[in-house]
Amino acid sequence: MQRPRPLGLRAVVAMCLACSAAFPPRAQAQAQAPLWPFFRGTQEQTGYTTASAPRAPHLIWSADLGGAITSTPVISADSVFVSSMSGKLACLGLADGKLRWSFDAKSPLEASPLYCDGTVYVGSSAGELFAVDAARGRIRWRYRAADRIAGAANRAVTPSGTLILVGSYDGLLQAVDARTGARRWGYQTSNFVNGCPAVTADGKAIFGGCDGFVHVLRVQDGRGLARIDSGAYIAGSPAVLGKRAYIGNYSGKLMAMDIEAGSVAWSLAPEGEEPFSSSPAVGNGRVVAGARNGTVYCTDAATGAEIWTFRTAASVAASPVVAGGVVILAAGDGTVTALELATGKELWSYDAGAAVSGSVAVVPGRILFGTEDGRLYAIGD
DSSP states (O other), rough: OOOOOOOOOOHHHHHHHHHHHOOOHHHHHHHSSOOSTTTSSSSSOOOEEEOOOOSSSSEEEEEEEEOOOSSSOOOEEEEEEOTTTEEEEEEEETOOOOEEEEEEEESSOOOOOOEEEEEEEEEEETTTEEEETTOOOEEEEEOOOOOOOSOOOEEEETTEEEEEEEEEEEEEEEEEEETTTEEEEEEEEESSOSOOOOOOOOTTEEEOOOSSSEEEHHHHHHHTTEEEESSSOSSSEEEEEEEEEEEEOSSHHHEEEEETTTTTEEEOOOTTTTOSSOOOOTTTTEEEETTTSSSEEETTTTOOOOEEEEOOOOOOOOOEEEEEEEEEOOTSEEEEEEETTTTEEEEEEEEEESSOOOOOOOTTTTEEEEEETSSSEEEEE
């Protein structure tokens, strides 16, 4: 049996160069980098991540964006994208918070951005949806709706290409070609569409409207599949897990909708009828939602049975996030609080000093959020 000959220096160098070409260091880093590309972290808008929440967070950096931030930042690789009421869409470094570029939409940006395949999509109060190059901040196209866009967009991959789905105050959920900005279809409701649609792996779009219904559509062509009455208008976005969509409405009900049956699976109506304007988070068999009265509710996802409540010192307009076994929530008094998912026990609280109405984004070791005094914060261990 012949033994293999040892490789010479030139051969070793050639092999290393070949590996470097196939897997460049930046590509490897990006493949392993944390991502929060959607308003609620996932396409289904679950507000759930397996990333570990910080145990004793301190300020890593903050940046002044010059206008109130009511949106949620999104993250791709080493970049953070955030919109503000000053009309600016900004890109900052995740590590240091340094500004890389800023795009001026010329109109307040209440909606959270969406990151998809090297492009950032964001809607404006003037009813324009912008597609902006994520690397340089240059506009690729703009699409004009008939009225204000207040909610984030989502993406849907179809056999005929990727669609960007966005709702507006003209009562439409609209599908726009991600590459060209051309409208592909529109689904009409009878009132404002304020939230972000959830998109499922089997090609459905689910969203709530100010008409009080949860709508289920086919993303390929916008054909309606079901319409489920919640009894009051819906300002937030549904969190979809399996065959159920979880949503809160303005009459103070937290509900689970059976997507396939087109019916209400369970409904929890706490005393006081305080509106739910934020979006629920669902994970580990629990649904967590914050109400305008400052109470956060945790229920069993299967039955709707109340497990615990937590009272904040201010109204909760921001949507909570479930990070593994921890709930991260923000309130109108500027506090960001971590609770134990199993018990509702407070683990820590961080005071940003100004109201937080946009939701947090959670990636390993870091929490990012904006405040109404125009600052973006990154806190972590």
